[in-house]
Structure formats: structure tokens, C-alpha cells
Amino acid sequence: MDHLPLDRVIEGDCRQILASLPDRSVDMIFADPPYNLQLGGELTRPDNSKVDAVTDAWDKFASLADYDAFTRAWLAECHRVLKDDGTLWVIGSYHNIFRVGAALQDIGYWILNDIVWRKANPMPNFKGTRFTNAHETLIWCAKSPEARYTFNYDAMKALNEDLQMRSDWLLPICSGGERVKTDGQKAHSTQKPEALLHRAILAASNPGDVILDPFFGSGTTGAVAKRLGRHFVGIEREPRYIRVALERIGAVTPLDAKAQAVTTSRKAEPRVPFGSLVEAGIVQPGTVLVDPSRRHSARVRADGSLATRDASGSIHQIGAHVLGAPACNGWTFWHVEHKGQLVPIDAFRQQVRAQMSAAA
Amino acid sequence: MDHLPLDRVIEGDCRQILASLPDRSVDMIFADPPYNLQLGGELTRPDNSKVDAVTDAWDKFASLADYDAFTRAWLAECHRVLKDDGTLWVIGSYHNIFRVGAALQDIGYWILNDIVWRKANPMPNFKGTRFTNAHETLIWCAKSPEARYTFNYDAMKALNEDLQMRSDWLLPICSGGERVKTDGQKAHSTQKPEALLHRAILAASNPGDVILDPFFGSGTTGAVAKRLGRHFVGIEREPRYIRVALERIGAVTPLDAKAQAVTTSRKAEPRVPFGSLVEAGIVQPGTVLVDPSRRHSARVRADGSLATRDASGSIHQIGAHVLGAPACNGWTFWHVEHKGQLVPIDAFRQQVRAQMSAAA
DNA sequence: CAATCAGGTGAATCGACTC
DNA sequence: AGAGTCGATTCACCTGATT
Numbered sequence: 001m002d003h004l005p006l007d008r009v010i011e012g013d014c015r016q017i018l019a020s021l022p023d024r025s026v027d028m029i030f031a032d033p034p035y036n037l038q039l040g041g042e043l044t045r046p047d048n049s050k051v052d053a054v055t056d057a058w059d060k061f062a063s064l065a066d067y068d069a070f071t072r073a074w075l076a077e078c079h080r081v082l083k084d085d086g087t088l089w090v091i092g093s094y095h096n097i098f099r100v101g102a103a104l105q106d107i108g109y110w111i112l113n114d115i116v117w118r119k120a121n122p123m124p125n126f127k128g129t130r131f132t133n134a135h136e137t138l139i140w141c142a143k144s145p146e147a148r149y150t151f152n153y154d155a156m157k158a159l160n161e162d163l164q165m166r167s168d169w170l171l172p173i174c175s176g177g178e179r180v181k182t183d184g185q186k187a188h189s190t191q192k193p194e195a196l197l198h199r200a201i202l203a204a205s206n207p208g209d210v211i212l213d214p215f216f217g218s219g220t221t222g223a224v225a226k227r228l229g230r231h232f233v234g235i236e237r238e239p240r241y242i243r244v245a246l247e248r249i250g251a252v253t254p255l256d257a258k259a260q261a262v263t264t265s266r267k268a269e270p271r272v273p274f275g276s277l278v279e280a281g282i283v284q285p286g287t288v289l290v291d292p293s294r295r296h297s298a299r300v301r302a303d304g305s306l307a308t309r310d311a312s313g314s315i316h317q318i319g320a321h322v323l324g325a326p327a328c329n330g331w332t333f334w335h336v337e338h339k340g341q342l343v344p345i346d347a348f349r350q351q352v353r354a355q356m357s358a359a360a
Numbered sequence: 361m362d363h364l365p366l367d368r369v370i371e372g373d374c375r376q377i378l379a380s381l382p383d384r385s386v387d388m389i390f391a392d393p394p395y396n397l398q399l400g401g402e403l404t405r406p407d408n409s410k411v412d413a414v415t416d417a418w419d420k421f422a423s424l425a426d427y428d429a430f431t432r433a434w435l436a437e438c439h440r441v442l443k444d445d446g447t448l449w450v451i452g453s454y455h456n457i458f459r460v461g462a463a464l465q466d467i468g469y470w471i472l473n474d475i476v477w478r479k480a481n482p483m484p485n486f487k488g489t490r491f492t493n494a495h496e497t498l499i500w501c502a503k504s505p506e507a508r509y510t511f512n513y514d515a516m517k518a519l520n521e522d523l524q525m526r527s528d529w530l531l532p533i534c535s536g537g538e539r540v541k542t543d544g545q546k547a548h549s550t551q552k553p554e555a556l557l558h559r560a561i562l563a564a565s566n567p568g569d570v571i572l573d574p575f576f577g578s579g580t581t582g583a584v585a586k587r588l589g590r591h592f593v594g595i596e597r598e599p600r601y602i603r604v605a606l607e608r609i610g611a612v613t614p615l616d617a618k619a620q621a622v623t624t625s626r627k628a629e630p631r632v633p634f635g636s637l638v639e640a641g642i643v644q645p646g647t648v649l650v651d652p653s654r655r656h657s658a659r660v661r662a663d664g665s666l667a668t669r670d671a672s673g674s675i676h677q678i679g680a681h682v683l684g685a686p687a688c689n690g691w692t693f694w695h696v697e698h699k700g701q702l703v704p705i706d707a708f709r710q711q712v713r714a715q716m717s718a719a720a
Numbered sequence: 721c722a723a724t725c726a727g728g729t730g731a732a733t734c735g736a737c738t739c
Numbered sequence: 740a741g742a743g744t745c746g747a748t749t750c751a752c753c754t755g756a757t758t
Contacts, residue, residue, distance in 0.1 A: 064465060094474040094499070098465065101458025105424060111733080113491045114454035116476045118528050120716040125524060128513040131473045131500075131563075134526035139454070140491075145733080153488040153748095155663035159635030162674055163750075164485060166494035168478050168528070170630070172640070172715045195639035202663055203491075228662060255662065259646030262663040263672060265488070267736080267747060316745060325408045329746050398733045405729090406748040414731050455733060479730090481751040487734035488748055496731075533730060536753055550731050 004210060007226070009234035009242045014214035015070075017235045018077035026233065027150070027209035029078050029088040030200060030221045032192060033071070035096045067096065072103045074214060079107055079143060081212065087112065087149045087204050091138045091192070101139055109141040112149070113167050117196060120172040140204065149204070155262035156203050165203075171195045180218050180248055187244045188218035197224035205230055207260050219245025226252045229260045270356060272349050274315050274330070275304025282348050289315075289334040292342060296322040298334070306334075315345070364570060367586070369594035369602045374574035375430075377595045378437035386593065387510070387569035389438050389448045390560060390581050392552060394419040395456045396427045405486050414549045418597070427456065432463045434574055439467055439503060441572065447472070447509045447564050450499050451552070457497045469501040472509070473527050477556060480532040500564065509564070516563050525563075531555045540578050540608055547604045548578035557584035565590055567617065579605025586612045632712050634675050634690070634705070635664025642708050649675075649694040652702060656682040658694070666694075675705070 004025050010017050078088055088109065090100050104111065115138040122134040142149045156165035174193040179186055197220050205211060207229040213221035216234030218241060225232040226249055236242050254260075277283045278300060285302040298306040298318050306318040313321070315330025323333075331349060335342035364385050370377050397419055403411040421427040438448055448469065450460050464471065475498040482494040502509045516525035534553040541547055557580050565571060567589040573581035576594030578601060585592040586609055596602050637643045638660060645662040658666040658678050666678040673681065675690025683693075691709060695702035 094461070094471050097474075098458045098461025098499075101454070102462040105458065111454050113493065114457075114497070115491065116478075116495055116528065118476075118478075122526070128524075129511060131475065131516070132524045132526045133473065135476055135528050137474070137497075139458075148736080151489060152663070155665075156491070158663040158665040158674065159633060159639070161631070161633040161635070164488075164492045166482070166492045168476065168495050170716055171636075178641070194641060195636075198639045198662075255645045258659060258661070258667070259644075260662050261667070262661060263665045265747085271737090271745080273745090314745075323408075326404075327408060327746080329748085331746070395731055396733095397731060399731095400733070403732060403734060404748095409728080411732070411734095412729075419731085453731060453733095455731085479751095481730075483730045483732070484749040484751090485732080485734060486749055487732095489734045490732090492750080493732065493734095532752080535730065535751095539730095546730095 004233055006210065006231045006233065007222075009216055009219070009222070009236055009245060011236060011239060011242060013237055014235045015073045015077060018074060018081055018214060021077075021081045021212075021233075023080055024083045025210070026081055026212040027083055027086045028201070028205045029082060029086070029212045029214070030197065031074075031078070031088065031090045031213065032190070032215050032217065033074070033090065033092070033096070033100070034215070035093055036067070064099070068099055068103065071096075071100055072107065075100075075103050075107055075109075078212075078214065079109065082143055084143055085148050085150070087140060087142050087147075089138055089140050089200050089204070091117070091136055091196075093133070093136050097137045097139070104139060104141055108144065110143070110145045110147065111139060111141045112151075113140045114138070115140060116168045118168055118170045120170055121175075122173070138200070140200075150206060150209075152203055152206075152262055152265075154265045156199075158263040159199065159202070169196070169199060171199075174220075180244055182244060188241060191218045192220045194220055194224050197221055198228070201225060201228055201230060202262060207257070216245055217241055219248050222249045223252050226254055229254050229257070269353060272352050272356075273304065274345070274349075277345070277348050277352060278302065278304045280352060282351065283336070283345065287336060289336060289345065290342065291319075291322070291333055292335060294342075298322070306330075364593055366570065366591045366593065367582075369576055369579070369582070369596055369605060371596060371599060371602055373597055374595045375433045375437060378434060378441055378574060381437075381441045381572075381593075383440055384443045385570070386441055386572040387443055387446045388561070388565045389442060389446070389572045389574070390557065391434075391438070391448065391450045391573065392550070392575050392577065393431065393434070393450065393452070393456070393460070394421070394575075395453050395550075396421050396424075397453075397455050403486065411483075411486070412549075416549055424459070428459055428463065431456075431460055432467070435460075435463050435467055435469075438572075438574065439469065442503055444503055445508050445510070447500060447502050447507075449560050449564070451477070451496055451556075452499075453493070453496050457499070461499055464499060464501055468504065470503070470505045470507065471499060471501045472511075473500045474498070475500060476528040478528055478530045480530055481535075482533070498560070500560075510566060510569075512563055512566075516559075519559065519562070529556070529559060531559075534580075540604055542604065548601060551578045552580045554580055554584050557581055558588070561585060561588055561590060576605055577601050579608050582609045583612050587615055589614050589617065630713060630716050632709050632716065633664065634709075636712055637705070637708050638662065638664045640712060642711065643696070643705065647696060649696060649705065650702065651679075651682070651693055652695060654702075658682070666690075 092100050117136045119134050125132045174191045210231045211225045212233045214235045216236035222232040222234055287300045288297050290297045298308045311321050319328030319330045319333040331346040334345050452460050477496045479494050485492045534551045570591045571585045572593045574595045576596035582592040645660050647660045648657050650657045658668045665672050671681050679688030679690045679693040691706040694705050
């Protein structure tokens, strides 16, 4: 394949399908791999198993190695398929997540966060033999330490009532009407809640981006991607899951652009040099600027630089200079006296930006 | 050494010291190994103050392979020294915990739980580049799948207001009077809170048991073990840490047997951000909210912020904005039209809280 | 004396762009 | 490619001084 089939599900083993996809073509990958693909009865075996110890050890070694080989194969292909500034999410539990994490690091991925999905309503530990296993772990990583990945910091902050979003997320498991059923039975045994995908996709992608899910299952990634105006590419081995997923996604209506929009960072806003405020006559040359405590002052010159008794330079340089600090944001440090009130010069920058956007 | 030197700290590299200890001699091991952080330049807060980073020589490794070799060496010795029904705890962060977990499984340990220590007061992400790294991970494991390990289920349940103790623990970081200082400086850069050790030791050992800590540091394991009537064996490379730890432990008085089980945890009503309602699909992005008089309206966006014609922000900010008021409780101000009735969004919050209350 | 405020700090893989 | 410059960015809790 020399191009990506957008908004479709490709049937097959993800290792082979991934190998057919072009280099550096997707913006984000969300992967919910099998937790114990080759480990046979390990999950269902009770703790007081009567299996012969030697055989058990050999079995375990062999199956861990198999699981590692499988994991490293699909993760390596994902690394190739991902754009240089794209990011990868993997979800797992203590059965597999350590092997996944070590493989990620060995391949060269750069871990950005490990995220804990705290389940609001986990399955209790019936036997009382361990702590209630009440969480799963996601690893979020970039292709390399130098990658300039997407992180919608302000949108995440908005989602959390204006506090930084933390690495522990409290979300209910998927149940009720959200749980896809066929003939009254749950269609997939490990369907993930849409809220989890909503947060991951909103955090690490933008509208129009391409999101790949190599273990598509019941299609949660596709459903949320479509709703949020992203494209999806699914890979799934089992035809019955593909049928379920396509039907489910077909019923999803994308949000309109306004509802998809999120709180943006000031970093993304157009840069306005202080000099353009002087040119526009919003700040007159000769104006005296002061800091909030009125301990420091500086005078505006015709070229937009500031001058004190002993130095001159940009608003940032002179701010740092009077503070004796290594750096300073002059926009928020310097103020103009206006009717007895101190107004930060940043307020005037907003004014210029509004004029610019009206003209655009 | 053919016997264990109880309640002492042995000076030296833990790989060598462990090799000198007898087989199957300790009941529990708690290990807080170097995390192998890979920090770049120096980090400053928004107020330009400098973050005191962990730059200790003991956390430096030449490569991932070196770190793995070190990790596998001490974990293999621990496996030999541990009694057959003993358990091992290791704490780490995303920098090292995946490598530790994979090594544990390869050596033959049987993972019982991964535990998330949710920090009540983590350091923020000052640059707004990632999710706040607000937790660390502990892995708790037995020597083999067949081991009959100690788990004080009822003590843990009592600690958690008669609900099963979950795998996510909310605890403050070590600060204030508990933080050991020498000459006004913190004596160890990564001292762990005693509450964390209290819970681990209470869960997985009995009075009189021997608890080994191969990275003894400031001696938190020893202090809590002594207080709870367990024996400790510490291993530590740096003489200055040993001096600090011994002085600290000397000041600890063991609790009498009755007092050992009495500790309570407090539970607060979980904060539910408006964004959670959007993620959960209870309020759709694009929904129009109105105030009781229907004079004002705003539109919900995908990140839980509200947008009017000229502004965007939190439910509280936009409420205040349209009112021209300094503040506003968005939960009671904003309503959704439902079958001709206006329902305050606060009603939906109650719904989410009910789903989440079990996890708080 | 109680309340308030200023200041400090914690295992952190913590920029983006131009020249 | 390396240096220079702009300018964005923090939460919970503790301590000690001040009101």
C-alpha cells in the first residue's frame, strides 16, 4: 500500500498489515494489544496451580519470549509508520505492560508519561488474596527525545477545571448503553470506554489528524476519532469484530467544528513584537513602564526598546536586568499607569491581535 | 555471612552484600533502587526559581543495558535470599519501572499487584509540556506462583473504611517535619514517606518478621519496621546516609501490639470537573447551555470549556463573563433545556459522582 | 492569639524559532 | 548546527513572619 485507506478497517494480522503501510504517515497510534496472547492458560489458572514446577518454568520462559517477539514486531512497525512528531499510546495491565514498556524504550521510543486509568468501578478481588486490581496503565510516548509532539495542554487543563491534568485519570469502565452487544451478549470482552479515548485523542492530536489502531476490536478508537473530527485507520484480525465496529462507527455523527474546538495555548497565537505597539501609536515613545511593585521603571524608546539609567534592550532583557534574573517575560512584567491602575502591556498586545485577526 | 545481622545497616554495594547473605532468610524485601532519570539542563519554575533536581552520582548509568545488568543482578540475589513464601516490593517511575518489571518476570517472580502511589502534592509540570507526573509505581511480587505469601487482607480493609484496599493509594509526598535534614538541607534527595512503608509492611508481613532493604538510604524502611515491631536489615553504600538512618531509627519507639493496627484514612468527596461530563457523553460537545432567565447562552466544546460569541473558558469563568460579575458558580448557573424544562448541570454532576464514589 | 500572607519546595527524562 | 532571543509556564502543602 502506498497510501493510507482513511476511515476504514483493514482485516488481517497487524504485523503484516502495518508492514504494508507507508513510512511516517500517521499522527497518532492507540494500541490495546492482547495482554497475554501466547501465554495459554496463565490467565485462567488459579494461584494454587498443580502444574509441575519445572515444566511451568520452561513454559513461562518460552511464552514470555514469544510475547516479547510479537510485541517488538508490531511496535517496531508502528515506529516506522508514525510521523516523526507523532505519538503512540499503549494500554495494558501488570501482566504485559512492563514488557511493552521495556520494548518501547529498546526500540527508541521516548516515554512522555505513564498514565494510570483508575477504574471507578473495578471488579472486586473475590478471594481476598490481593489488593483490588483497580487500574490499568497507559504509556504515552514520542518517536524520539527530539520530537515536537502535539500536546493540547490548555485543553487538558480546561477538562480539569483549570488545573493541570495529572497522570492519574479516574474514569468508569465501559458498561451500560455504551457497551456494544450482539444478541444480548457483549460483542467484545475488553471494550474500552469512550471517555478514555476522548481524553487521549483530545490531548495528543488535532482535527483532521490520522489515528491508527492496530488492535481495533469493537472500534472505540474509530468511534471517538470520527466524533472528534479525526480520521481513523483500523486493523483487526477477526471479521466479526470488524462488522461490529463498522456498524457502531456508522451511527456516530461528527461534532461540528465549533464543538470540536478546544482551548488553545498562547504559544499558538501570532507573535506581536512590542515595537509594533509603538508603531501603531498604542504605546507612545517616552512612556514610563513600571513593574507591579513599582520598584522598577523603564522608558519606551521609538524603536520599541526600553531604557533604564544604565541599560537598554528588549522588554524581556530589561525586565531580567532590573530583576537580576536570568529571564523575564516582559509582557506580563511591565505595566502602564492608567487612571491610577496598573495595566500590563500584555493587554495592549491582545488589542493588536484582535485588529490583526479582524483584518485577516 | 551465615546468619543475618538483625536491625543493622551493612555498608557496601547491595549486589555484593546480598551475595553474602544466607538463602531463604528474609520475609519481605522493600527496594527503592535508582530510577536512572535522564534529566537535561536545569529546570526553572515560572517565577524563575531553580528546581533542585536529583543529580546524585548513584542515579547515573551509562546505558539502558548497564541499568538492566545492575537490576537483574540485585533482583536475582534477592530471589535467593527471600524465603519461599516471602514477597518483594520495588518502587519506581516510568523511567525504570518497566525494565524492573520485565526483569522480575524473567527471573521467575510472580507479580501479585502493581500499586500506584498517587501523590497528593506532586511537583507540577512547569513548562506545560506533559501531564503532571503525579504518581509512582510499586510492584509487589512473590517468589513463585505457588507461594503462600502473607497478605493481611482484613488489616488493609480496615485501613480503607471497610472497603477492599485498591491498587491505587493516595498519599502525600515526604515533606515537613518528616523530611530528614542535616544542616538545614534535605539529607537524601528521594526520601519516601513513612505512610507508604507503613501500608506495604502492614499488608505483607507480620510482627517479628525480617524486612530487608537493599537501598536503605535515609532509612524509612527501618524506621517503620521498628515502629511496627518487625526486624530490619539495611544495605547502603554511602556512609553519610547510614549515619542519618541510624540516628533516625534510634529515635523511633516501637508501638505496642495493640497500637499497630490503628490507622485511618480519610475520604473526601471527589471533585468532578465539568470536562468529565463531556468525556462521559453525558453532556455532548455543541450543547447550548442557558441561564435560568434564558438571557445568556454558551456552547460546550470538546474539552469541557464554554464558548460565547466573544470569549471562552470554564463554566465558572463564562458565567461570570456574561453576568459581568467577578465570580459565578457555573454548576448552578448553567442549565440544559430538556423537554421544555431547564435542568442545572449540577444535576448531571451528581450522576457522575455516584459512578465514581467507589473509587475515592 | 488567630488569621493572613509571603516564600519555599518536591524522583522532572519540562521550548520554539531565527539567523 | 550552534548561539541568541522571544516569551510561556505551577499545585499542594509547609514554615515563618506579619497583621
